[in-house]
Amino acid sequence: MQKLSGLDTGFYYLDSPGMHLHIGVVLIFDGTSIPIEERLAATKAQILDRIHAMDHFSQKIAEIPFGLGEPYWTNDANFNIDNHVKAGVLDSIDRDRLVELAGEFISIPLDKARPLWEIMVLPHLDKSRFALVAKLHHTMIDGIMGIEVLANLFDFEANPREFWGPKAVAVEAEEVGMANLVGIFANSLIDKFQSVPEDARKTISALSQWLSFTSDSDNSRLLKPLFAAPKTPINGALTSERVAHSITFPLTRLKLLAKAAHVTVNDLLMSIVSFALDDYLKGKDWQGGVDLVSMMPMANHRRDDQGGSNQISALFVSLGNSITDPKDRVVEIARATSAAKRFHRKADLAELVRLTHYVPPLFTWALSRVAHQLKAFDYIGPAFNILISSVKGPDQPLFFAGTKLEEVIPFGPLADSTGLSVTAVSYSGQMVLGLVGDSKLAGDVVKFGDAISDAVELLESIFSAA
Incomplete structure (x- = not known):
């Protein structure tokens, strides 16, 4: 179990019905039109193959009783990829409608009983393309970490020989009982007093x-x-x-x-x-x-x-x-x-x-x-x-499950009192x-x-x- 930092704890508890502290991103790919079942299966397989290299993608948050201390990341015993990767609109849509749907998608809060991320698969974008729309809670990711996620989830060529990142290891589910959390909180309190x-x-x-x-x-x-x-x-x-x-x-x-x-x-x-x-x-x-x-x-x-x-x-x-x-x-x-x-x-x-x-x-x-x-x-x-905010992305093309990533569209969160945000990402010769x-x-x-x-x-x- 890993304790959330004070900053991440703030992001987690500041999240409210009006202030959704998750980050959104639209990923547009150059891929042939295939049935949604095949596109969903390919997306899930790629994520499951790399999920061990991405912090917290299979973990949920265990809260200290009554919110008295920082919560902890714990392995989700009931993790199911189907809860996180889902089909979106099945009709053919253009880029403008895609961005509009992304706005609707990031308007919906994440389920805090599960790992804090979700992906919507849109299989039929114009010009024989498809798109993934993702949202990840700010407790999981910042700009630099977002680039690291891209690096682990994507490849630098269409048909890589093998995943170059960390190797998968067996991870056991963690039982988090009330007594454990109370003990953890007590130790945390002692550490704070000492510091x-x-x-x-x-x-x-x-x-x-x-x-x-x-x-x-x-x-x-x-x-x-x-x-x-x-x-x-x-x-x-x-x-x-x-x-x-x-x-x-x-x-x-x-x-x-x-x-x-x-x-x-x-x-x-x-x-x-x-x-x-x-x-x-x-x-x-x-x-x-x-x-x-x-x-x-x-x-x-x-x-x-x-x-x-x-x-x-x-x-x-x-x-x-x-x-x-x-x-x-x-x-x-x-x-x-x-x-x-x-x-x-x-x-x-x-x-x-x-x-x-x-x-x-x-x-x-x-x-x-x-x-x-x-x-x-x-x-x-x-x-x-x-x-x-702005983040420098990779200059070279990236590939996901054999398909080329054409465009990255980032969407930052809004802070209460501030109704407008601008997030810029450079990728492959473009600034979006x-x-x-x-x-x-x-x-x-x-x-x-x-x-x-x-x-x-x-x-x-x-x-x-x-």
Whole structure:
């Protein structure tokens, strides 16, 4: 049995009827049309052949009684692949309908009595293709771990001679009784008390570093504390329904634009979203003129990490919306992301995030449910305005059960108070932006996609003329 980290415990208990903390992804393959029974069988066989190499895919979560301590991963004695890989729409559909179905799929919470993942098989996509739509709970996966899952589940050629990853070993089901969990909780409590002095020292050190870093006027303008964001039409209490959309750009196009603007592709992505938000929110009667705030996930993975838990932290950066000159705004956003990276290197955020294990899960669960029931974020300001994340995927083509993966469309979760997210993944020469909107706050997410396309053209016109 493996205890969840404090961060993963937070993801597990913050999950509520309005805030589904799972990650979605659409995988489109170049495959001939075959009966659904054969496609399902091939998908299940590939997963079962590799499942031993993917953390927690055959494990469920055992909770400590009354939510008094971090829960544990335990082998699922009743694991059945049929509960996790299911047929979707059997009719032939196009890409737009596929993304629409993905939005409906990620609107449904995962069953916490089972391993926290599910795949929908759509056998008849246009152009003789098929698709898998997956959702995995954030307790299982972050961006870096997602790439590791792809590496273990996929191959680098259509007909590999053998799976190059870890070999399968016999795994016995674990019986988790009340007495075991109480004993585990008691030992965990002792460990926490023993680590209080050292953790207190680290907390004071991290806060001191933050105060020192933000005492600089530039840094305090570029990096924002939690709940410093203005309230906009896309911020409020979440519903349970999600709407999805995606946009694809040739990666070379974005790289050329980033080079012309003298910024990184990630900085460019932040700038594109900033300008797109101006246009999109104007259509919702937002006056603008103030800086919006994006949550920027930061990977904490180290060479000695053993995997199996999230290794991320987050900083909150200004999107420079008060700056009207496009070139100046792009520079300002690049400075903001640079400041975030400098602080991330300077402060041991991984250690600070680890302190979340002191937060009682019962408190996290109750806070999330009360906020949802009272629709608290309809009345108070948002933690941040939008979530923007990006992950670099493999450059070479991948294959699944002999079929080539053509496209990856990522969909990130929404945090309560924030009704819009942008998740970007590069793969095989393309950059795909997956957009998720809350049905009430950003149900017209397609318009936001149009605004992103317009923002790219705007920046191209500006920097090509420079």
